[in-house]
Amino acid sequence: MTPCECNLLYHVSSAFRVYKPRNFWYSYKMKILYLLRHAHAEPRELSLSDFDRPIDERGRKESEAAASYLKKKKITFDFVMCSAALRTQETLEPLRPVIGTEAIEISENFYNSPEDQILKYLRQVSDERNRILYIGHNPGIAFAALKFTKVFPEVLLEGVKPATLIGFQFQIDHWIDLDWWEGEVIDVFQPDLLPAEPPAPKES
Secondary structure, three states, rough: HHHHHHHHHHHHHHHHHHHHOOOHHOOOOOOEEEEEEEOOOOOOOOOOOOOOOEOOOOHHHHHHHHHHHHHHHOOOEEEEEEOOOHHHHHHHEEEEEEOOOOOOOEEEOOOOHHHHHHHHHHHOHHHHOOEEEEEEOOOHHHHHHHHEEOOOOHHHHHOOOOOOOOEEEEEEHHHHOOOOOOEEEEEEOOOOOOOOOOOOOOOO
């Protein structure tokens, strides 16, 4: 090999060392979205509006289980979007110490939003936010979860039950680019609780 060829080989190999693709991956941002359906709530009564329904005892255990799961898995967020309904806010409360942020938007706009509205609100989030938790209601949460991914987890085929938490990863830089069928499910949590016990019969 001539001195000229050796010099050329040195510069070519140096160029490969400088321009490795890893720099591209370092600049690429993934967006993470978790959807959470509110925990079990009290049944609607004539004197209580749907908006004001609180979670029941089972729901409190479910929301605490969700908080424990997030803490154990060290899952945190930099923005939380929560429906202003009482049951969604009460589902959020046990999560506050573990979610890693105080940037929380509680809005009536998120109350019983259909999936297209959920998508619309998520697209409006600042790109400074990379990990979002959205707490809402069925059927919007269930349909959004179904449409965010092409491969829906079998464990959810029977329905998105109360306090179900579903994590998605999207290969996008901007929330405005969020779209159906583009996500990958990275996490699913459902509280492992026994069905609520029926009330004891009253003595006559």
